[in-house]
Structures are given as C-alpha cells and as structure tokens.
Amino acid sequence: MIDWPIGIVLILVGFLIGALWASRKRVVSLKNWQSYLSNLHSPKAIVSHTDGRIFYANRSFIRLYDIDTEHGDFRMRSEQERNAIAHMLRHRRWPTPFIDVTADIRTSFSHKVPRYARFSGLPIWCKGKHAWIVSLEPESESVYSEPFVNDDNQIFRTVINSLAELVCFQDREGKVVGTNQAFDRFWKGREEEGLFFNTSEDIAGRRTQQSWTTNPNGDSCLLETSQTVLRDTDNHIYGTLSISHDVTNWHMMRQVMEQEIQARHEVEQQLKKHSNLLTSIFQASVDPIGIYTKHYEFLGGNPAFAEAMGSPHDDLEGELAEEIVEPEILAQHQKMDKPVIESGQTVKYEDLVMKRDGSMVWYELTKTQFVDPTDETSGVLVIARDVTERKATQQQLADAIMELEELSFVDGLTKVANRRSFDEQLVKMWHSHIREGEPLSLILCDIDFFKPYNDNYGHQRGDSALRKVADVFQHVIRRPLDAVARYGGEEFAILLPNTTESGAIHVAENIATELAAANITHEFSGISERLTLSQGIATVLPRAGQDYGELVSLADKALYRAKNAGRNQIAINNKELADAS
Structure with missing residues (x-):
C-alpha cells in the first residue's frame, strides 16, 4: 500500500508536469501568432482580456498608437489610449468574437484631435490567459497614417484573407456575400456545410456553437463558430459575420484535463478513505x-x-x-x-x-x-x-540470577569470593592449620559511611565503589592461598593462612595505603573526603576440638572497636581460642 504522503507528492508532481507542458504549448502558439501578425500591413495586436495589456503588436499598430517596445514589452505611452482599449474590452465576453465596436483613438500624429475606428476581436489563448487578436477598421481615412489612408476595402480584404479563422459574411436573408480564403479552402465543394445558422433563426443576438466535421485532409475536427450581427449607422441589421476556428486540440485537452481531474478526485477519495482509516488506527x-x-x-x-x-x-x-x-x-x-x-x-x-x-x-x-x-x-x-x-520479567530473571550467584562461589558484583565460598575455605584452612600448628589470621573490613555514599551518589556509583575496593584487596593480597571474600553488603573478609599478627597488621596497613591512593571521593563521609575502611584483625593457633567460628567472632569484635574508636583505623584482637573458650 502506497503511503498517503507519497501519493500526494505524486499527484503534485503530475500536476506540475502538466502545467509546464501546457505552458510550453502556449508559448509556441504565441510565437506562431507573432510570426503571422508581423507580416500583415493592417494594425493588429494581441491584447489581454483581463487588463488590456498588450502581449504583441505589429509595426502598423505600434506606429498608430505610439507604443514603447523597450526590453521586448509593448506599452502605450498615452494613458488615454490605454484606457480606451481597456474600456472597449471590459464589456466583451470571451471567447465570443466581436466586430463593429467604435472607440475613440488618438494617433501619435494628432493626439488632440479625436479619431474613431471600428475594432474587431478574435479570441485566442496567450501565455495561459484569455486574449484577443484586435484588428482596426477606420471610420475615416484620417484615422491611419500612411500606408493605410488609401484603398480601405483592399486593406480590409487583405486582413480578412490573412486570418486562419474561417470567416463568412451573410446578408439578412442568409445569402453568402463574402468569405475569406481560409473558409474557401476548408469548405471547398461543400460550402453549405459551413453555414451553421439559417435565416429562419432569430439573428437579433450573438450566438456560438460547436460542431464536429472533417477538414480538407479528411481528419475529424471540432469547429467553434461565433455569429455576430452586423448593423449600419442607423442601427439596422444588414447581415451577420460568422467566424469559425478549430478547437479540436483545446477540446481534447479539456477532455484530458477532465479525465485527470476525475482521476485526481478518485485518488483524493481513496487518500481520504485511507487517511480516515489511519487516523482511526492512530487514535485507537x-x-x-x-x-x-x-x-x-x-x-x-x-x-x-x-x-x-x-x-x-x-x-x-x-x-x-x-x-x-x-x-x-x-x-x-x-x-x-x-x-x-x-x-x-x-x-x-x-x-x-x-x-x-x-x-x-x-x-x-x-x-x-x-x-x-x-x-x-x-x-x-x-x-x-x-x-x-x-521489564518485570527481566527483573525476575535478574533476581533469579542473583540467587544463583549467591549460591555460587563468586560474588557477581565484585568478582571476589562470596560468603559461601569464604565459609568453605575457612573450614578447610582451620583443619589444615590444626594439623600444621601454624597461626591463622582474619581481617574483617567495613567501608565507612557507605549508606550515605549510596543514598547521595546512587546505587550505580555505590556498586562501582565496591568494585574498586575489591580491586584494592586483590592488588594487595597476592599469595596463592590468601582469600578475599565479600562477606556481606559493604563488608569484606580476608583470610591469611600461616600469617602472624604482625603480618596481618602489615597487610591491613597496605590495604589502607592502597585505598587512599585510589582516591575514591566521598563528600558525605563523617571523617574524610575520601572513601575509608575500618579493619578488625584476629590471629589464632587453631586446636582440635575448637570452633572456627571463634576466629570470626574475634575479628568482628576488633572491627567493632575500630568503628567505635572513630573509624578509618585498624583494631587488633589477639586473644587465643583457648582463652576465649
């Protein structure tokens, strides 16, 4: 399915291409008219129907009206003449041709003396606008300058014969009294077909009709014929003027446009339908x-x-x-x-x-x-x-993983041994030291003021701090049998086999030194601006029949004394198990 914005873009592109094509056709048509009118001796111009602007004027028209032609534009210098042309065309109905319209003109040779001429106009398209081909017929010889002052009938005949439109004059009884060469060529041998109106019809008004026929080449064409009533100076009707022109291309273009409009309407309806559907889905x-x-x-x-x-x-x-x-x-x-x-x-x-x-x-x-x-x-x-x-499922899975980690031997966060692993190692070392008679030391470490650290920096930074502390332990504890374990929360335990009290103190001091060098900021500590540890040390000589839990208890009491003494220090409990029991 085509997305509706893409459909709208395609319609706009098609419309622009059609408009450019039509514009090109009209520009070519204007050039043909210019070539045609430039060879005529009688005054002719192409004038806009809407505002009287001159699109083109031949030499006779330019000379008669004193027209400025700079930069390819045609403009009457006299405002009175511009107003006269505009007034004349204001009451014309395009595309109905007109003839015998009298207007006041003042030539470039005598602007002060009124001159009158009868205008006729043929409708055309020019630059995509309604326009007229305006022709002049003098009321008197004084209207035109040379070479138009002599032989007016010959000039008029030349003008009529130069037109591509089919022109036919009929008297009041319908008898053909004159045609131009275009009419004769088109209707040769079938002149009666070219008379679309007869005398039985009312000829008091102006009328237009379209009819299909064949041109001299045998091709079908659509002729549009306009008939205008001719009146004498006493306003009596003495005949009619019929002008026909081929509108086949225009008709076909209109049909194409109507089909395009219909197709666009159908597309718009489909787009509207799809848009409503998408809107419903969007809202729901x-x-x-x-x-x-x-x-x-x-x-x-x-x-x-x-x-x-x-x-x-x-x-x-x-x-x-x-x-x-x-x-x-x-x-x-x-x-x-x-x-x-x-x-x-x-x-x-x-x-x-x-x-x-x-x-x-x-x-x-x-x-x-x-x-x-x-x-x-x-x-x-x-x-x-x-x-x-x-997310709830992920959290449940994370909880399950945590449970598995607790059951395993490695702490998932710090990557050191966990509490279960510590307990197992303590049991093994306890029995081995009973056999060997060697001292066993334990250091219990607690991070000072860790809860304020978590509360203020967040759990992510808290976890990061725990990992850094564990790294310090592993950096200091290097012997293969030494064991570092996360005892719980922020508490760590360090088992030092075959280690005397002084050796354990040395290890604890090294841990404090390395932690200070790590320089872990703790602005919410009550004793320092950096993260610190409280450490409790216990050293014993294990004996058969004694409980290894006493070692943990002694180290825990030492840790308690270190914390009560102000934290960030090392406390020692060297009481032997035999005495403790």
Missing part, C-alpha cells in the same frame, strides 16, 4: 505515537502520547512542549533527540513514565527524523511501546 492505538518540530512544537499525537508527555488533555496540536513537560524531563528528551534532529539517526531507549492515574509504565521509545516536503520543516516522530511486562 494504546501505544504512544506523536510528532513534534525541532523547536518542540507538537504537530499531533494520540491520547496515549499526550498522557505519556504529562499533558492534562489529549489534543497536543499546536502546543509547546515547554508549557506541558517538566523542565528536567524536557531536557532529557532534548539530549536524546539531538542526534535525530542534527544527523537523522534513529535512536531507541527505555524510559519510565508516570501515567495520570499515578501508575508507572516502562516504554521503549523509537525516535526518527521527519522532514515535511512542502516547507522542509524537520522534527521528530516518536513511536513508543509498553514494555512494563517485559
């Missing part, structure tokens, strides 16, 4: 769909989109985003829209939106650039999809 969609300019003026959107944007009403057209959307939310949209507007990229991201009823919905947004071909307006088209259920 539960997924937000909207469009706005690069200046964040809404061009449209369905109710779901209006609700997602936080609008109190569903109609967003013409609204400005800054008047509806919260500033921080609008700033986020503008940041995400920048590559769409500037480089035409398509972006996808997820966003959490609060609906009007207070419920929270996750949307997956797809944003693409649009450009209006009519005015090149650019903006963003947004299509959103409700992925709340998918």
Whole structure:
C-alpha cells in the first residue's frame, strides 16, 4: 500500500508536469501568432482580456498608437489610449468574437484631435490567459497614417484573407456575400456545410456553437463558430459575420484535463478513505505515537502520547512542549533527540513514565527524523511501546540470577569470593592449620559511611565503589592461598593462612595505603573526603576440638572497636581460642 504522503507528492508532481507542458504549448502558439501578425500591413495586436495589456503588436499598430517596445514589452505611452482599449474590452465576453465596436483613438500624429475606428476581436489563448487578436477598421481615412489612408476595402480584404479563422459574411436573408480564403479552402465543394445558422433563426443576438466535421485532409475536427450581427449607422441589421476556428486540440485537452481531474478526485477519495482509516488506527492505538518540530512544537499525537508527555488533555496540536513537560524531563528528551534532529539517526531507549492515574509504565521509545516536503520543516516522530511486562520479567530473571550467584562461589558484583565460598575455605584452612600448628589470621573490613555514599551518589556509583575496593584487596593480597571474600553488603573478609599478627597488621596497613591512593571521593563521609575502611584483625593457633567460628567472632569484635574508636583505623584482637573458650 502506497503511503498517503507519497501519493500526494505524486499527484503534485503530475500536476506540475502538466502545467509546464501546457505552458510550453502556449508559448509556441504565441510565437506562431507573432510570426503571422508581423507580416500583415493592417494594425493588429494581441491584447489581454483581463487588463488590456498588450502581449504583441505589429509595426502598423505600434506606429498608430505610439507604443514603447523597450526590453521586448509593448506599452502605450498615452494613458488615454490605454484606457480606451481597456474600456472597449471590459464589456466583451470571451471567447465570443466581436466586430463593429467604435472607440475613440488618438494617433501619435494628432493626439488632440479625436479619431474613431471600428475594432474587431478574435479570441485566442496567450501565455495561459484569455486574449484577443484586435484588428482596426477606420471610420475615416484620417484615422491611419500612411500606408493605410488609401484603398480601405483592399486593406480590409487583405486582413480578412490573412486570418486562419474561417470567416463568412451573410446578408439578412442568409445569402453568402463574402468569405475569406481560409473558409474557401476548408469548405471547398461543400460550402453549405459551413453555414451553421439559417435565416429562419432569430439573428437579433450573438450566438456560438460547436460542431464536429472533417477538414480538407479528411481528419475529424471540432469547429467553434461565433455569429455576430452586423448593423449600419442607423442601427439596422444588414447581415451577420460568422467566424469559425478549430478547437479540436483545446477540446481534447479539456477532455484530458477532465479525465485527470476525475482521476485526481478518485485518488483524493481513496487518500481520504485511507487517511480516515489511519487516523482511526492512530487514535485507537494504546501505544504512544506523536510528532513534534525541532523547536518542540507538537504537530499531533494520540491520547496515549499526550498522557505519556504529562499533558492534562489529549489534543497536543499546536502546543509547546515547554508549557506541558517538566523542565528536567524536557531536557532529557532534548539530549536524546539531538542526534535525530542534527544527523537523522534513529535512536531507541527505555524510559519510565508516570501515567495520570499515578501508575508507572516502562516504554521503549523509537525516535526518527521527519522532514515535511512542502516547507522542509524537520522534527521528530516518536513511536513508543509498553514494555512494563517485559521489564518485570527481566527483573525476575535478574533476581533469579542473583540467587544463583549467591549460591555460587563468586560474588557477581565484585568478582571476589562470596560468603559461601569464604565459609568453605575457612573450614578447610582451620583443619589444615590444626594439623600444621601454624597461626591463622582474619581481617574483617567495613567501608565507612557507605549508606550515605549510596543514598547521595546512587546505587550505580555505590556498586562501582565496591568494585574498586575489591580491586584494592586483590592488588594487595597476592599469595596463592590468601582469600578475599565479600562477606556481606559493604563488608569484606580476608583470610591469611600461616600469617602472624604482625603480618596481618602489615597487610591491613597496605590495604589502607592502597585505598587512599585510589582516591575514591566521598563528600558525605563523617571523617574524610575520601572513601575509608575500618579493619578488625584476629590471629589464632587453631586446636582440635575448637570452633572456627571463634576466629570470626574475634575479628568482628576488633572491627567493632575500630568503628567505635572513630573509624578509618585498624583494631587488633589477639586473644587465643583457648582463652576465649
């Protein structure tokens, strides 16, 4: 199915091509008329029907009216003559020819003396406008300058014979009293066919008719014939003038245009039908769909989109985003829209939106650039999809993964051993040290003021801090049997086999030094501007029959003393298990 904007563009392109073709045809027609009129001795001009502007005038007409022809334009210098022509044509009905119209003209040779001439006009198309070919017939010999003062009948005959139209004069009884050469050539041997009106009809008015016939070549053609009543000086009818011209091309063009108009009408109806269907789907969609300019003026959107944007009403057209959307939310949209507007990229991201009823919905947004071909307006088209259920499923899956990680031996966040792994290693080391009689040390570490860190910097930075602390531990603890484990939350445990108390203190001091060098900012700590640790150390010589949990308890009490003493320090508990029991 063709998208409706593309259909409209195709229609406009077709219309423009047709208009250019028609304009070209009319320009060629004007050139032919110029070539034809320039060879005539009688005054002739092509004049606009609407405003009397002269499109072309031959030499006799230019001389008679003192016309300025600079830059290829024809303009009468006398305003009175321009008004006379305009007044004469104002009451003419195009395309009905006229003859025997008397007008006052004043030639370039005698502007002060009134001169009168009878005008006749033939309708034509010129430059895509209605126009007339205006001819002059003098009322007296004083109207024209040389060479038109002599032999008026011969001049008139020359003019009539020079016309391509079929001209026929009939007297009151309908008898043909004169024709031009074009009429004789066209109707040779069938002159009666060229008489479209008869004496039985009322000839008091002016009339026009069209009829199909054949030209001398045997081709069908459509003739349009206009008959005008001729009157003498006493206003008595003494005959008629019939002028016929071939309008076949015009008729065929009109038919083509009517077919094109009908086809366009049908296309418009289909587009309207499709548009209504798309509008119904658009409005009924539960997924937000909207469009706005690069200046964040809404061009449209369905109710779901209006609700997602936080609008109190569903109609967003013409609204400005800054008047509806919260500033921080609008700033986020503008940041995400920048590559769409500037480089035409398509972006996808997820966003959490609060609906009007207070419920929270996750949307997956797809944003693409649009450009209006009519005015090149650019903006963003947004299509959103409700992925709340998918996000819930993802969260459930993440929870399940976390549970699996807790059951495994590696902490998913810090990549060190987890609590389960620590417990197993402690049991193994405890029994091996009973056999070997070697000291076993444990360091319990707690990040100082970690809750304010999370609350103020966010959990993402909190997780990053935990990973950095774990990296410090792994950088300091290098022996193969040493074990670093995330004991819980922000607490870590370090098992140091075959390590004395002094060795454990040395390791704890190295950890504090390396953590300071990591320079992890903590503006919300109560003791430092950087992240710090409180460390509790316990060292024992394990003996058979004693519980390894006592080692953890001793280290925990040492950690408690370090925290109570002000944090960011190391506390020692060297009480042996035998005494502790």
